[in-house]
Each structure stands twice: as C-alpha cells, then as structure tokens.
Amino acid sequence: MAVQTVATDTDTDLSLGPAAALSCRECGERFPLGPVFACEACFGPLEIAYDLPGGDPEELRKRIEAGPDSIWRYAPLLPVPADVADKPNLNPGFTRLVRADNLARELGVTGGLYVKDDSGNPTHSFKDRVVAIAVEAARAFGFTTLSCSSTGNLAGAVGAAAARAGLRSCVFIPHDLEQGKVVMAAVYGGDLVGIEGTYDDVNRFCSELIGDPIGEGWGFVNVNLRPYYAEGSKTLAYEICEQLGWRLPDQLVVPIASGSQLTKIDKGLRELIALGLVEDRPYKIFGAQAEGCSPVARAFKDGHDVVRPVKPDTIAKSLAIGNPADGPYVLDIARRTGGAVEDVNDGEIVDAIKLLARTEGVFAETAGGVTVGVTRKLIEAGALDPTLTTVVLNTGDGLKTLDAVAPTTGPSAIIRPNLDSFREAGLA
Amino acid sequence: MAVQTVATDTDTDLSLGPAAALSCRECGERFPLGPVFACEACFGPLEIAYDLPGGDPEELRKRIEAGPDSIWRYAPLLPVPADVADKPNLNPGFTRLVRADNLARELGVTGGLYVKDDSGNPTHSFKDRVVAIAVEAARAFGFTTLSCSSTGNLAGAVGAAAARAGLRSCVFIPHDLEQGKVVMAAVYGGDLVGIEGTYDDVNRFCSELIGDPIGEGWGFVNVNLRPYYAEGSKTLAYEICEQLGWRLPDQLVVPIASGSQLTKIDKGLRELIALGLVEDRPYKIFGAQAEGCSPVARAFKDGHDVVRPVKPDTIAKSLAIGNPADGPYVLDIARRTGGAVEDVNDGEIVDAIKLLARTEGVFAETAGGVTVGVTRKLIEAGALDPTLTTVVLNTGDGLKTLDAVAPTTGPSAIIRPNLDSFREAGLA
Missing domain, CATH: 3.90.1380 (threonine synthase, domain 1, chain A)
Structure with a gap:
C-alpha cells in the first residue's frame, strides 16, 4: 500500500x-x-x-x-534513515499528553480535554522536532554547517542539535534581542551572529547567503531544508493519536505562526487514517492566533481565501509572523474539517497562561496562552463542542517568556519571619 | 522475599x-x-x-x-498507593539518559559516559520527583495545604504539583529573590510569601509554623513530609539501571546539597540488587560539591566523619546548603563504595556547563556544571576510572541559572546585514 x-x-x-x-x-x-x-x-x-x-x-x-x-x-x-535513532541527536518528542480535568471543569468541557505539552522537549519547545528532521537532511546532503534565522526558540534548538550531531552551527538573530535569549542561543558553542536590523533584515541576509559561495555546505533549517524540517510537526499528530490509544481526537487547537505546523498535523492525521492506524472519522482543526498578529483569523472570519499581511504587535513573539506562508492552506484545512481560526488579545493570553498553570501545573509560553485562550473563546462562542474530545497544544515553555506574566505575578504577601506577621497577612 | x-x-x-x-x-x-x-x-x-x-x-x-x-x-x-498513576499529578521522571560520546571523547572516557538529564521533568528539575511522592503522603495524611521553604527549584515544583493535585499551596521564600524565580514560584496560583530575612530565617519560620495551630493540615514537603519526599530520589537509581538495560553503572557522579539525593540513589541501587533486578556487582558513588560550599568534600579529604558547617558562597545556589543533614551518610557511602567527594570552583562550574552544552546540546543548571566539572577533575586525578561505565547527573535546567553563563556567553559577532560585513567578521 x-x-x-x-x-x-x-x-x-x-x-x-x-x-x-x-x-x-x-x-x-x-x-x-x-x-x-x-x-x-x-x-x-x-x-x-x-x-x-x-x-x-x-x-x-x-x-x-x-x-x-x-x-x-x-x-x-x-x-529519515531507518537507523536514525542510533545517530547522535537530541531524541525529541514523545512529550506528555496531559489529561486536563481541572482545566476542563473551568472551561465546561465534558468530552475529555488534553494538553499536548511540548515544553518537555530537550530545549523546551516543539522546534526540537523539526530541527531533528532537518539535521538528518543536512547529513544526507553532506552539509557541514547548520544555520537559521531566529528570534528565539529556533536558535537554541539549532545550536543544541548541531552540537550533539557534531555539525558546526551559525545562527543569525537581530542584534538587540533580550540577553536571556542570546545566552540560550550562544551557550551551545556554535557561532551566533547578531544582525544590525530587524528580523526581516536577518531573513533577507540569509537568502543572500544561500545564493553566495560562502553559503556552500550550509543547511538553513527553515529555508533550503524547509521541506524536511516542516515534516517534523507530523509527529505531534502521531503522538497525540497514539497517546489517546490510537484514536483521533475530535477537535485540535493549534497555534499559527507560519501555519506550517497546523498543515503538517493535518497531513499526519490523514496518513494515520490512510495507513489504517486509526479509525477514519471526522476531526476538526482550529487555528489560534494572537490579536496583534492575526492575518489568518481575519481572513477566516471575512471568508477570504487570501491572507493579507500585517505588522505584528503582540507579546506572543514566537507566533509573530505577519505574512504566514502557509496561511491559505490553514484556511483550507479549517474550512474542510469544520474548524475555525480565532484570536485572543494580550490580556487574554496572560490570563490563559495563568489559568493553565493554576489548574494543571503547566507553565506555558505565550503561544500556549494563545491556544488555551482561543479554546476558551471558541467554547464560549459555541464554535468548539465541549462534549467532544479536545486536544490543545502548548508548543513552548513559560521560562522563555517570563516577561509576559512577570508584571502581574508575584508574592501574595511580604512578611517578617514570625507568626504574628503571617497572621496579619490574612493567609493563615 | x-x-x-x-x-x-x-x-x-x-x-x-x-x-x-x-x-x-x-x-x-x-x-x-x-x-x-x-x-x-x-x-x-x-x-x-x-x-x-x-x-x-x-x-x-x-x-x-x-x-x-x-x-x-x-x-x-x-x-505511594498502587493506583497513583490514575491520580492527578505531574507524572515526573523517566527522563533521558543521554549517551554522551562527544563529552566522553573530550574527557577521555572510553567505558561509556552517560548524562542523566533531569531538566526534562515537568518543572525542569529533579525536585518534581520528590514532590510527587510528598503529594501522595499529603493526600494520605489528609493535608490540604502543601508547603515548603525554598530559594528556587522546589518552590516551582511544589506550586505546580499542588495546582494539579487540587491542593492549596503556600510557599515561603526570602523576599529578595530574583524576579524570574519569584515569577516561576508564583505563576501556579498558590500563595507565595516573601520573608524579610535569609533562607535560614525562612526555615526557622517554617518550623515555628508547623508547631502552631495555623500549621494544622499543612504538609511541608521538606520538613514533616521529608521521609516520603526523600524517597523520590530512589527513582533516579531505578531509571538509570533500567535505561542501561537493567545493569548497574560502574560509577555515578551525584551532586550534594543536603546529601539526601545521593543516599537515596545508593538505597535504590541496593534495593535493585536485593530484588534480583540487577546483577550484584560493585559500584562507586562520587559526590560533587561547589568549592564555595564544600563541607562534605572537605571532611572526605580530611578523613573526618563529622561535617563542619560552612557559610555558602557559590554560583551553584541549588547546592548551597552549608550544613548538609545527610553529610555523614554521604561520607559513609563514598567510602564504602570506593568513591570520593570532590569540589570545583565557580570558574570550573561555568566551563563545565559550556562543555556539556557544546558537546551534547544539554544546557545544565549550575548543579550540572558541578557534577560534570567534578567528573573531569576526578578523571584527571585518577580517582575515576575512564575505562568504566560512568553516569553523571544533571539535576536542573540552564534556563533557571542563566546568570551563571551570561557574562561570558554572547554573539561571535555583530554585523550589518550584508555579505561584506559577514566576511569581515571572519566567520565565513
């Protein structure tokens, strides 16, 4: 077959x-x-x-x-080659599928609610999945340098994967990133290059580099290795179904940056059906964006097939792609499966991060706040059926986006070290 | 039996x-x-x-x-109860045992070198293991509030575990911790109380609270639930042996804070032998401390049975316990098994964090820098045999101790977005 x-x-x-x-x-x-x-x-x-x-x-x-x-x-x-597991790589994936009964109660979901928590990956985001596939392509094509443009998660994932695989890495970032992200990108010992310019300038520079003799032997995971890289997201679909006992969920809520992840999850689900690994039954895929960067949600709501680019302005920086390459495919999938594309604002994102942390002990990055927030909004709007099995993706780690919650997250009280002071604080 | x-x-x-x-x-x-x-x-x-x-x-x-x-x-x-996996908890553990061939080459280890990487736990430190056991004890004893004193990893682990288990949490920290740690401790929605004083003041306050009627119904994971809590560290021993194919490693390098973890790893190994799950053969346990807080290493080197308390001054804050309760037991185990206790200074800790990141793509917290650094030192001194199978523990995540490497970790170059500028940087 x-x-x-x-x-x-x-x-x-x-x-x-x-x-x-x-x-x-x-x-x-x-x-x-x-x-x-x-x-x-x-x-x-x-x-x-x-x-x-x-x-x-x-x-x-x-x-x-x-x-x-x-x-x-x-x-x-x-x-990937059949013996891939024997080669040095970060072995990402098979992360927890958290049965989220506390969150389900808060949201009124009765059909079973799950959080696919990709913060458990080696560098704590789903990017380890896609980079791992790109590394195998790089090996197959004889590349010796692994590269990318990045503003965060991807830089660390490429640096770490290259280090372990014994490849050189050279990662390009805007020069004015927060120090924490720079440290995470540089600690794996590859070259990290700050570009005086915006993320768009970084991308343009990388395209120039690929066409130049300097770029010979360079695999840019999200450019010339993109077809391989992108396939890594299929594994989210495989794992979710296997962890549900080889069963399709009824509904999935997936974040949209370029849209690639959502399209590959759909591809993965269809493969499982075609291979007979899961029963062929309908599923709905919902896309989640931040209001400050919601071109796909806009197009979906307006009934358009074309996605009009926007200038991002949101705390969900890992989703802040104003001109998402796979936007039209996302629209197709949401419409074909009976899903939807929705967005939430920054305040709703922060509330959703805290809601997930408070109910399930999962500290998500802003992208996870977007999916949880959109799930809540879709339920309230009647677009998502709370009586059906629903899987919500958290693709990254709250430790990487502390700034999102820091202004509104702190001690309940500051006291002196004695019982009277504690009693006065009203927490006893 | x-x-x-x-x-x-x-x-x-x-x-x-x-x-x-x-x-x-x-x-x-x-x-x-x-x-x-x-x-x-x-x-x-x-x-x-x-x-x-x-x-x-x-x-x-x-x-x-x-x-x-x-x-x-x-x-x-x-x-724990037999049906523990069906209760809401964070399901920590079964983290990666990384075969570290690149690091082995750098250190000259030929007998097989492994890193047990506990940064993959739900809140990214081994504390999730011990807290998970404490939660079951709290449930069994009818406690409704989960508590602890902490300066970092433990606060997040308790907050997250309590949230998911449906327990109230109230965690006590020194009031002047870094904002990042405060956010991590507070985001799970429990009560977080800053104490005007040192960590010692926090501990003294907690002991007072346990004896007061206010503390009724409170389970302090590292005080009145400590016997249960501590057992969680046995699972590191179980996992290492199972992941080696139900085989004892020849040598283990374990960090020492209170010393509890090392003693429980030894207990776990002896249980596996007694149960016939692994072959009974010798193993050596090595303890690792930071030079700025090395009372156990000092006693070991001096041939003493008593551990003289010190005032900690090291970047390895998660190991900075100046009066380690289990110090004498650690000395017994190191001597009985033919191991040793060694320490490294802050510079060696930073170097070791970077070495592990550069060779294996694992970004360890300072405690991981301590164990890797001590491993290197023990090999150079001839105390650790490089021809034997060796497992080194990384108990936490580099994202939580960014400050340790930040001053010496940054971009290789800052360039303008063009090829000439890149060529000038000398990285092409």
Whole structure:
C-alpha cells in the first residue's frame, strides 16, 4: 500500500527512509530529493512525498510501540534513515499528553480535554522536532554547517542539535534581542551572529547567503531544508493519536505562526487514517492566533481565501509572523474539517497562561496562552463542542517568556519571619 | 522475599503501597507511618522501611516495563498507593539518559559516559520527583495545604504539583529573590510569601509554623513530609539501571546539597540488587560539591566523619546548603563504595556547563556544571576510572541559572546585514 506518494521514478541514493521525492503543493510537479524548497515550474512550496509502509496496521502499530520514546518511533513515516535513532541527536518528542480535568471543569468541557505539552522537549519547545528532521537532511546532503534565522526558540534548538550531531552551527538573530535569549542561543558553542536590523533584515541576509559561495555546505533549517524540517510537526499528530490509544481526537487547537505546523498535523492525521492506524472519522482543526498578529483569523472570519499581511504587535513573539506562508492552506484545512481560526488579545493570553498553570501545573509560553485562550473563546462562542474530545497544544515553555506574566505575578504577601506577621497577612 | 524491611507489626490503614513503617536511621527504632521526621528516642532522621515485592525478578521487570513513562512505573517500590498513576499529578521522571560520546571523547572516557538529564521533568528539575511522592503522603495524611521553604527549584515544583493535585499551596521564600524565580514560584496560583530575612530565617519560620495551630493540615514537603519526599530520589537509581538495560553503572557522579539525593540513589541501587533486578556487582558513588560550599568534600579529604558547617558562597545556589543533614551518610557511602567527594570552583562550574552544552546540546543548571566539572577533575586525578561505565547527573535546567553563563556567553559577532560585513567578521 502506498499513501500520498508519487511514483518512485525519481531515483535517489539518499537514505531518507520512506521519502520518495519532493512534490509541489501548488502544481504537483515532482523533483528529486535535494536541498530545494520552491518549485522550478510555479515557485510553489515543495513538500515531501512518501512511499509509506503497507501491510497490516496492527504490525506497524506494534513496531512503533516497540520503538524509542522519541519521535524516532515514527521513523517509518518520516524522511529519515531507518537507523536514525542510533545517530547522535537530541531524541525529541514523545512529550506528555496531559489529561486536563481541572482545566476542563473551568472551561465546561465534558468530552475529555488534553494538553499536548511540548515544553518537555530537550530545549523546551516543539522546534526540537523539526530541527531533528532537518539535521538528518543536512547529513544526507553532506552539509557541514547548520544555520537559521531566529528570534528565539529556533536558535537554541539549532545550536543544541548541531552540537550533539557534531555539525558546526551559525545562527543569525537581530542584534538587540533580550540577553536571556542570546545566552540560550550562544551557550551551545556554535557561532551566533547578531544582525544590525530587524528580523526581516536577518531573513533577507540569509537568502543572500544561500545564493553566495560562502553559503556552500550550509543547511538553513527553515529555508533550503524547509521541506524536511516542516515534516517534523507530523509527529505531534502521531503522538497525540497514539497517546489517546490510537484514536483521533475530535477537535485540535493549534497555534499559527507560519501555519506550517497546523498543515503538517493535518497531513499526519490523514496518513494515520490512510495507513489504517486509526479509525477514519471526522476531526476538526482550529487555528489560534494572537490579536496583534492575526492575518489568518481575519481572513477566516471575512471568508477570504487570501491572507493579507500585517505588522505584528503582540507579546506572543514566537507566533509573530505577519505574512504566514502557509496561511491559505490553514484556511483550507479549517474550512474542510469544520474548524475555525480565532484570536485572543494580550490580556487574554496572560490570563490563559495563568489559568493553565493554576489548574494543571503547566507553565506555558505565550503561544500556549494563545491556544488555551482561543479554546476558551471558541467554547464560549459555541464554535468548539465541549462534549467532544479536545486536544490543545502548548508548543513552548513559560521560562522563555517570563516577561509576559512577570508584571502581574508575584508574592501574595511580604512578611517578617514570625507568626504574628503571617497572621496579619490574612493567609493563615 | 522482603528487602530492607521491618516487621509489619506497625499496622496502618494508610494506602502507601509497600511502605511499612518509619525507621530511625540512627537507632533503628520503628514508628507507624505518619507526618513525622525525627525519632522520638534519639532525634535521628526517619526513613521509610518497606515490604518490597518478592517473587520472580523477571516478572517484576516486565511489570515495570509495561508501566507508565514516569516514576510511577516503579510504584511497587515507592511509598505511594498502587493506583497513583490514575491520580492527578505531574507524572515526573523517566527522563533521558543521554549517551554522551562527544563529552566522553573530550574527557577521555572510553567505558561509556552517560548524562542523566533531569531538566526534562515537568518543572525542569529533579525536585518534581520528590514532590510527587510528598503529594501522595499529603493526600494520605489528609493535608490540604502543601508547603515548603525554598530559594528556587522546589518552590516551582511544589506550586505546580499542588495546582494539579487540587491542593492549596503556600510557599515561603526570602523576599529578595530574583524576579524570574519569584515569577516561576508564583505563576501556579498558590500563595507565595516573601520573608524579610535569609533562607535560614525562612526555615526557622517554617518550623515555628508547623508547631502552631495555623500549621494544622499543612504538609511541608521538606520538613514533616521529608521521609516520603526523600524517597523520590530512589527513582533516579531505578531509571538509570533500567535505561542501561537493567545493569548497574560502574560509577555515578551525584551532586550534594543536603546529601539526601545521593543516599537515596545508593538505597535504590541496593534495593535493585536485593530484588534480583540487577546483577550484584560493585559500584562507586562520587559526590560533587561547589568549592564555595564544600563541607562534605572537605571532611572526605580530611578523613573526618563529622561535617563542619560552612557559610555558602557559590554560583551553584541549588547546592548551597552549608550544613548538609545527610553529610555523614554521604561520607559513609563514598567510602564504602570506593568513591570520593570532590569540589570545583565557580570558574570550573561555568566551563563545565559550556562543555556539556557544546558537546551534547544539554544546557545544565549550575548543579550540572558541578557534577560534570567534578567528573573531569576526578578523571584527571585518577580517582575515576575512564575505562568504566560512568553516569553523571544533571539535576536542573540552564534556563533557571542563566546568570551563571551570561557574562561570558554572547554573539561571535555583530554585523550589518550584508555579505561584506559577514566576511569581515571572519566567520565565513
């Protein structure tokens, strides 16, 4: 059985497992596997086409369950060599799916509410998943330097993964980032370059570098390795279903930055159905944005197919992409599955971070505040059915976005070290 | 078969699994399970005595392996109810055992070097393990408030665990902690009380509170629940051996704060041997301290049995206990197993944090810098055998101690966004 494949007439010596070719998401044109990201014919984005394993679903399930406690248990469904788990990498994934009964009570959800908590990854964000796949592509293409443009999570994920894989790393960031983020990006010992300019300037510089002889041998995880990198997000779908007992959730709430993660989660779910690993039943995917950067939510609400770029202004910096490349695909998926795209403002984001921390002991980064806040809003609006099984993603760690909650989070009281002073504080 | 047990003449209605009684580590006197921590007869510290499961080791191994991916897989060996995994808690543990081949090459270790990376726990330190056990004790004793004195990791662990367990929390800290730590301690919505005074003042206040009617119904995880709490560290020993394929490592390097963790790791290893879960062969336990707070290392080197208290002055704040309660027991274990206790200075701690990050992509907190630094020092001194299997503990997360590396960690270059500027920087 082959699922979502192209014919394997595109021969390749690369050992990237079931990855068969690159395929244009717009015109369907096929290309051999390589470090390219745009269709020569129509400039559309390229993605991986697979020859996925056929045979008895029960056997595949068992093979997966016997695999490592990381994304590599799904190696048969990813563009990675079969022996990937034996190579030095960070082994991300298989993070907790938290049954969130306390939060469910607060939100009135009766059908089962879960938080997929990706703060448990090695560098504490979902980026470890995508970078791990990019590292394998870099190895396959003989790249010796791993690179990216980043404003935070990605820089640390690339630095750490390259260090362990024995690759050089060179990461580009705007020069005026907060010191904490700079430290996290630099501590792994690769080169970290501050660019005098905005994040857009950093991106433009990276594109220039890829085209220059200097950039030979460089794998930019989110540029020339993007088709591979992006596939890492499929593992969120695989894990959620396996952790639910090989069952599709009824509803998923997923954050939108570029939109890539949401589209790959949908791809992953469809693969599981096609392979017979889960029962084929409807699911709804909801997208979550911050009000200060909500071009996809805007388009969804206005019934448009086109996403109009915006200038971001939100505390949810890891989602602050004003011109999301996969926005139109996100709209398609939300509409096809009967989901929606919604946004929340900065105050609602902070409230949602605290709500999740207070109810489940999970300290999410701002992106997690966005998904939890949007979940609450969708329930109140009747768009999300509280009687159905719902999974909400937290893609990062509150420790990385302390500034969001710091102004409104502090001691209940400051007292002198004696019982009278404690009694006076009214907390006894 | 019964291991390390006392006779179960101490009847109890408490459902705390194989926990049979409290037993004085000094005089051996036994007491019923309860929220007490010191021997009535000799004031010695109390610890849990067990009726551990007998029977076929292979069956117990299989039962453990079929359990959850958390410390609850070892519930048959812990003072917790059999159905603990079904209760709301943070499910800590089963963190990565990282095969550290890059670091091994740098240190000249040929026998296999591993880092047990507890930064993957829910609140990113090993404290989640001990607090999870304390929560079960609190439930068993009918406590409604979970409390502790803390300067960092423990406050967050207690706040998060209480939130999820549906207990009130009230955590006491010195009032002048860094804002980041305060935010982490307060975000879970429990009461956080700043005390005008030092950590010692905070501790004294907590002892006063336990004796006062106000403190009724309060479980202080590191005071009146300490015998239960401390047992959580045994799970580090269990996991390391299981992850090595049910095999004892030859050498372990463990940080020393109060010394409790090291003694419980030894206890856990001896239990595994007694139960037949691992082969009975020698292992050596090495203790690691910071030079600015090294009373146990001092006593070890001087050949003393008594640990003379010191005033801590080190960047490794999570290890800065100047009068470590379990110091004498640590000395016993290091001497009995053929290990040692060594210390490193602040500069060596920072170097070791960076070394681990650069080689393995693991960003450790200062305590991890202490163990890696001590490992290097012990190898150079010939005290640790590089041809043997060695496991080094990282008990926390670099994100929580950014200040340690910030002054010496930053960009390789700041450039303008063009290729000429990049070439000039000499990184091409």
